Amino acid sequence: MDPRLSAQDIIRCTVCKDKIVQMYCNLCPMNLCKDCVGEHISDVSKKHDVVPLALRRSKLVYPLCQTHSEENCEMLCEDCNIPACPKCVISPTHKRHHFKSLKDLMNSKKENIEKERKRLKETVYSTFEEIVTDIETRLAEIDGKYEKLTLEVTKHGEEWHREIDKVIEKNKEDINDKKNQHRDALNQHLNDIKKLAADIRQSILETEDILQSKEVIKSLSYEIKSEKFTKLPSKLIVKFPEFTENNNRDQCSQLFGSLSSLSITTKEDGYTMKTPEAVSCPPVKPLLNEPELITTIDTGYDKVYSVTCLSDEEIWTHGKDKIMKLYNLQAKLLKSIQSKSGNVPRDIAVTRTGDLVYTDRDTRTVNIVKNDQIQEVIRLQGWVPLYICSTSSGDLLVIMVSDDNKQSKVVRYSGSTEKQTIQFDSESKPLYSSGGLKYISENRNLDICVADYKASAVVVVNQAGKLRFRYIGHPSTFMGSFYHFFFKKESFYPCGITTDSQSQILTADRDNDCIHILDQDGQFLRYIDICGLQRLWGLCVDTRDNLFVAEHDGGRVKKIKYM
Known part of the structure; x- marks a missing residue:
């Protein structure tokens, strides 16, 4: 591959999936090797625009006119809300109608998409990453906390007579059950957050793909999704049980002590969304026209x-x-x-x-x-x-x-x-x-x-x-x-x-x-x-x-x- 064509990986032909790309069809759009160019342009129903790979995407890909199949639509009829080609613009059907440039509409939409991508990437997704880290940290603390709790119960149990061993074991089982409930609750919460974070990441990838694309319809048809991600999930609050000693040994089972209930609640405002202002960026300096x-x-x-x-x-x-x-x-x-x-x-x-x-x-x-x-x-x-x-x-x-x-x-x-x-x-x-x-x-x-x-x-x-x-x-x-x-x-x-x-x-x-x-x-x-x-x-x-x-x-x- 000519090293001047790309700073990245080798691009393969879209048709044969094997040979290295030398050409590109701006209309379709498709990467083509020289051997596949002839087969591609044989479809005379389209006005193919095959150029060297270095000139790819030098033109916008406009939709074909539904009325005049040989023409591309570069305008939008605001009255009919449909794309229009030059022949449509001067036709009686659109007489006195108002038109806007599809290119201008696409650029405006892409500006919004870029804001969407930036917001999702720099604020929403990074916030979800912090939430994941918080939950994983709390998960990592579980064993240590419950081990400490177990040691407290064991130490207190050693002070009691042999006949209360069954009571001690019952408490240990209770601790284990609560630990599993605690872990299950946090794991489920973590999975839910990771799924939302993955959805956000996918949306970011979609916006980046659209921003790189020259396809007008692809940009215009994109629906803004960030609003549904801006409402942060409730924070799961799980309170560790505490062991309460009882030194009255008259009734072993009742007086040995017991664990408090495992508290699992959610807190609506438990997480805080990061704001773009929190990201420090240097002032933009343009390159001089003449160094x-x-x-x-x-x-x-x-x-x-x-x-x-x-x-x-x-x-x-x-x-x-x-x-x-x-x-x-x-x-x-x-x-x-x-x-x-x-x-x-x-x-x-x-x-x-x-x-x-x-x-x-x-x-x-x-x-x-x-x-x-x-x-x-x-x-x-x-x-x-x-x-x-x-x-x-x-x-x-x-x-x-x-x-x-x-x-x-x-x-x-x-x-x-x-x-x-x-x-x-x-x-x-x-x-x-x-x-x-x-x-x-x-x-x-x-x-x-x-x-x-x-x-x-x-x-x-x-x-x-x-x-x-x-x-x-x-x-x-x-x-x-x-x-x-x-x-x-x-x-x-x-x-x-x-x-x-x-x-x-x-x-x-x-x-x-x-x-x-x-x-x-x-x-x-x-x-x-x-x-x-x-x-x-x-x-x-x-x-x-x-x-x-x-x-x-x-x-x-x-x-x-x-x-």
Whole structure:
């Protein structure tokens, strides 16, 4: 499959279910391989619109006119409440009728659907997830609570004579029965809540499918469902029984003590719906029509590999040298730090507290610079640390390769303690290629983004290490007045990578002298290929979303304003 056609998985032909797709019918809509195109367009009852896959869904799919079968209906007759084609509009049947654009109606409806999807996903569904967690927590407490209750009964029973053993056993049975009732009640409540949550999730998927669709009728026929989910279920309140001692031993059965009744009630206002205001989002910053070159800093390196921001006014750099250098934006050298071993560092990063960290391939170590003193943080065996980034939580994410250079993985460290390993996908296949350049960055949504040069892909996993998507390049696109038709000279080989306040992913396309900007879901937004960029490697952004680009061969760092 041409890697420019998709950043995701291979698409198969809708007709034969087997061959790789090259074409797409905008009318039907259907994915088609070249062999199935002829069979598809043989149906002359429709005016098929078969285009290359890269141009799929470039047109809206309008319904065919019921009166003029060769025409598409792009309008809606408000008086008749039916779709109308151009011939219908001028026909006597619709004389003096009022018409509206189906496209405008669809866009309006999709805005409501998008609000529906956002509300269901960010408020309703997340609330139900919290309810499930609450019930599961209470379920987990049951054994401990009832075990404590059992111990109380047992301890009191040991103080009594042998003849009341039967009474003790009867109470234990009573406890067990109440525990089962308690568990059954909460389990039933949990199942009911999970079913509602599943229904909400299904509605979210339906809205996402409609939002991606270009079918007008499909959008217009959607019925808003969120209202039925906004009334939260009653909260099940189950009060644990308590054991009451009785030290009067005259009548064993009555005076030994008894359990209170198991109380199972519901509370109408037991749960509270989350509100959209509870979700903190950064202000939206649009991309500039024309990115601006702010300044160029000559690092003095013959070749520069990485750049990372210490502040909005200072950047750390490293190149083909054992010295790491701190510059201000006026290109003044503020500080130089030599690696402890005298080796060339493989990568650098700045921690949340402002300390410089770097990897040393030859000594298999990750080191931190505090008060100009270098301390070893991590030393590996069997693996070699290569690339590194610091996370918002203060952890370190380290890309490492095995000694035989056949395996690569990402490992999360808190200090020198290993917390997480990310190496394989859900099918136990390697997420990353073996060896090669692999810059890494944590996104604002806590995704872990790796520019895998050897694999020609940007690999993004979520915080738990589950694969979200692979981006493998994008076809040439006209991007506006300052952009041109971008004809790729080479295949896509990502090098440096960084993320900004909008959770956008920026990756350096080294061999094509440009930067790809993606949204947090891997959708291509645009290229930056101005400012005379050449042989790009490391990237970083400051707190104001200014981009710093390390030009490998020239030893320069360029600051670019793009938002």
